[in-house]
Amino acid sequence: MRPIRVLVAKPGLDGHDRGAKVIARALRDAGMEVIYTGLRQTVNQIVNAAIQEDVDCIAVSILSGAHETLLPKISNLLKEEGVDDILFIAGGVIPEDDIPSLKERGVAEIFTPGTPTTVTIDYIKENIRR
């Protein structure tokens, strides 16, 4: 079986990429193939990259407070493109109060500050859709 492929993405204008890079390395060290987008990706760029790279999971990192706008846009576009086999997760400074509605709008899981990378790794392993 081929290794799990993950797209780690930074949407919007947020420049905080320590978390994204740390998680990307941790996933790689856990045996996954990781594509990191770099900063300032539009929703279209992220979804296109995910489809082209045939990833199993999109992991978005966001600390700028734009999560309520950008995360649902990503899940909507995935839906529009007819993609249902990619696990979509997010992490960053996202208040607990916002999480239920984000999950309703298509984000599978959200990891808040202090989450060990092992928790995210296990989650991806158990939840990819193939």
Add this chain to the structure above:
Amino acid sequence: MFREDVLSDLKEEKKKFDEKTEKLLEKRPERKDVFYSGSGEEVKRVYTPLDIQEMNYNDDIGLPGEYPFTRGAYGSMHRGRLWTMRMYAGFATAEESNRRYKYLVEQGSSGLSVAFDLPTQIGYDSNHELANGEVGKVGVAIDSLKDMEVLFDGIPLDKVSTSMTINAPAGVLLAMYIAVAEKQGVSPDKLRGTIQNDILKEYIARGTYIYPTKPSMRLITDIFEYCSENVPKWNTISISGYHIREAGSTAAQEVGFTIADGIAYVEAALEAGLDVDAFAPRLSFFFNAHNDLLEEVAKFRAARRLWAKIMKERFGAKNPKSMTMKFHTQTGGSTLTAQQPENNIVRVTIQTLAAVLGGTQSLHTNSKDEALALPSEDSVRTALRTQQVVAHESGITNTADPLAGSYFIESKTNEIEKAALEYIEKIDDLGGAPEAINKGYIQQEIMDAAYNYQKEVETNERVIVGMNKFQIDEKPPTGLLKVDPAVEEKQTKQIDELKENRDSKAVETSLEDLKKACETDENVMPYILKAVKVYATLGEISDVMREVFGEYQQSVKL
């Protein structure tokens, strides 16, 4: 610094002490095999004159306010004046931020510090596609001079000093500030404050770059030149280690990479034909304060000494003010935990002590809820009170550099200075900071340190109280500040109105003139000022420069 006979006796005594202690350890081992500082450097059991025997007090330590400034930038330090308590704030609209500033001033804040939202920091108007969802979130949205007039309404700009965290479009925001001051009847030579204007660390760690390295450096030297003639009391740059540290660097990397950036700015200005003593006194720095109190104090001392030596020896500065490193400090955001957020108040207190004992000129203290959301007014007040308690109750402000002479502090100061200098030499070999950044060297070093840190936390080698030890079951926090999404709509509507009502011919001409200036080597600042005054928007001005200069392409490495 020590008599030969004292040292040789001590050497004997120390040998016996080591043997005795090692023997005792067989029965009662220490808590750890090796002890590490916050930055992962080994710390010895005890420090003695033997660790600093090579030092010469007059050359290496000296007096506060005197070369090499190890003990402080000014002679009387915090006896003369307390540091400026400067709380970084700004969110949503100019009106709301204006209200927060007035509140902070009422509460005893002594300087303003403006946080701009990301679209403003990256030169996009609020109605730009990429601004969607970001307007007013991490700071205030400024689209034109109109917003800036509201932001400083009722705040006399000849009385306050204002720090603006703005980099790629620093010239535009400074021009708006000058224009607002003029409307208040305040001339530019009376303005005091700082623009961050440090693009190199944006490429390294913070991410709000626009243009490639070369034109960005030119914009910075244009500002140096313009301000030395027109806004002489303005700090034209705040060379920032803060974000480098937040991105995961060690203390020594924070000093080394920041000073390497500083060297690049000095070289760029010299190349542009400026005299070192004309601009160097207006260079200022910005550092982080983390939890390892003693290591942090040593870091500040090492940075001051290293900068002084470089300015004197490498750049031949004559004016002592050119050699004096003045710096702002912010407590370490990345050290705060989302778990048991009250514990963050304690962390911020330790970090405040570090900054003050390290001789800071101004300080922002983080609020306890910053790992969760934008800080609420109550938590901002507690953070400001933390500074006030340290200032007025702790007693550490009564004397300059009280930790000097500690064998550990002096030894650690030497160690950090040496390690930082090694990074600077490595960067020199790569062709200077801009080249080292384009090659991804600095980013890679920081990333390695960040990843090591994360692994230490996850293996519990590093204890973070409340997060990987002493956890409790917690309810999700409530009462977090949330920015109304209507802000984006409001800003967009205002831009439409502005564009209908302004003199569009004048805007067009001013932008054409700016474009021409960008294409030649003329100083762009007067043209930016002209454009701002006729209400050209930040996005329009930045777009003109994007057209001429192009955009930076990030080198992505893992």
